Amino acid sequence: MKGTKLDSKQKTYLLxxxxxxxxxxxFNTLPLIKGVIYSFTNFRGYGDYSWVGLxxxxxxxxxxxxxxSYWFTFKLAFVTTIVVNVISLILALGxxxxxxxxxxxxxxxxxxxxxxxxxxxxxxxxFFTYILPAVIQMVGGQGNSILASTKWAWFAIMIVCAWQSIxxxxxxxxxxxxxxxxxxxxxxxxxxxxxxxxxxxxxxxLIIPFFSINMVLCMKNFLMVFDQIMALTKGGPAQSTxxxxxxxxxxxxxxxxxGFQSANAVVFFIMIVVISVAQMRFTGKKEEQL
Numbered sequence: 001m002k003g004t005k006l007d008s009k010q011k012t013y014l015l016x017x018x019x020x021x022x023x024x025x026x027f028n029t030l031p032l033i034k035g036v037i038y039s040f041t042n043f044r045g046y047g048d049y050s051w052v053g054l055x056x057x058x059x060x061x062x063x064x065x066x067x068x069s070y071w072f073t074f075k076l077a078f079v080t081t082i083v084v085n086v087i088s089l090i091l092a093l094g095x096x097x098x099x100x101x102x103x104x105x106x107x108x109x110x111x112x113x114x115x116x117x118x119x120x121x122x123x124x125x126x127f128f129t130y131i132l133p134a135v136i137q138m139v140g141g142q143g144n145s146i147l148a149s150t151k152w153a154w155f156a157i158m159i160v161c162a163w164q165s166i167x168x169x170x171x172x173x174x175x176x177x178x179x180x181x182x183x184x185x186x187x188x189x190x191x192x193x194x195x196x197x198x199x200x201x202x203x204x205x206l207i208i209p210f211f212s213i214n215m216v217l218c219m220k221n222f223l224m225v226f227d228q229i230m231a232l233t234k235g236g237p238a239q240s241t242x243x244x245x246x247x248x249x250x251x252x253x254x255x256x257x258x259g260f261q262s263a264n265a266v267v268f269f270i271m272i273v274v275i276s277v278a279q280m281r282f283t284g285k286k287e288e289q290l
Contacts, residue, residue, distance in 0.1 A: 032269075039263035044256040056263035065239065066264060069247045072154060072240070077222035080158045084165050084218055085211070091166065092173030093199075113167035121231025124160045128232070150240040153233055157241055160228045165221065169214045176210030177203070212283035216276050223272055244268050 006014070039056055043049035060066055095105060112120065125147070133143035146156045180203060188194075188202045204211070226245040229235060235242035235250065242250075244264065252261030 035262045036266055038259050039266050041259045043259040043262075045253065045258035049259065052259070056260045057267070059260065060263055060267060065242070066247065068239065069242045069244050073223055073225070073243045073245075076154055076158055076161070076225060076243070077219055080161050080165075080222045081215065081218040083158065084162045084169055085214055087162070088166050088169035088214065089173050089211075091170045092177055093203075095170065096174050096177040109170065110167045112164045115164070117164060117227035118231050120164050121160060121228045124156070124163075125232050128156050147233055148237055150237050153237060153241045157225070157228050157232055160232065161222060161225060165218065169218065172210050172214055173207065176207035180206045208283060212280065215283065216279050219279065220272055220276055223268075223275070 038049075040051055040053060041049045042052050042056075091109065095109075099105075128147050129145045133145055137143035146152045184202055184206070185198065188198050224245050225243050226249065229241055229243050229246045233241045235246050245268075248261045248265050248268070251257040252265075255261075
């Protein structure tokens with residue numbers, strides 16, 4: 001049996017696909033495999049190393065610093081995801097309505113998204129360190145930086161993460177709102193559905209797929225928060241804002257814990273996958289019910 005020959009179109013597809021797959025394997029899959037291998041060693045990031053089996057994983061669940069970083073990261077991700085999606089949906093409803101200067105407003109609010117996270121973080125660092133305390137002193141309060149508070153520093157990080165993320169989520173919600181047929185609203189108005197009732201029973205059920213996308217992307221991105229923490233607090237004060245990603249980078253790259261933090265990265269990767277799948281299944285069931 002003779003093998004089938006590829007036509008020119010199929011050859012073109014292969015020439016496009018194979019280099020991309022090779023790059024993906026070299027810069028994504030291969031480092032992932034090597035990280036999993038290092039997680040079973042006492043590798044410090046340099047020099048010789050030996051196999052330690054599951055010791056890194058056992059120590060991981062007994063390390064108080066790791067536990068605090070997981071608590072902080074999940075708290076930040078959960079609260080920021082809710083804040084971002086609520087504000088984004090409100091903005092999308094406003095920008096999708098019949099208002100003046102709608103196109104100009106869409107361009108203006110999207111500016112934070114095109115700025116680098118580190119740049120935004122350093123700007124807000126200056127604001128929280130100098131400008132906000134000065135304003136508080138002017139009104140008779142204590143002019144302490146919020147970034148120096150172990151109780152409120154996470155709140156500053158949440159503000160920065162939300163400020164930069166709202167734009168993209170709003171775009172996705174606007175895309176969803178524009179898919180809702182106008183006939184649906186006309187039929188709803190005949191039945192007396194206006195205001196909140198219209199949103200609850202007509203608009204929101206029809207944009208559930210877009211809501212699902214935003215929830216999954218937000219949770220994943222905020223669980224992996226790094227740039228904002230690097231620019232604002234560097235994990236301080238007293239390691240109160242140390243996210244998992246920052247801990248893996250800081251202690252793995254310069255703290256001599258490459259093998260241990262590789263195990264942390266493996267566990268963190270699995271948790272992100274599990275959470276994302278759970279979110280998709282939960283929202284998928286909601287779509288079926290509606």
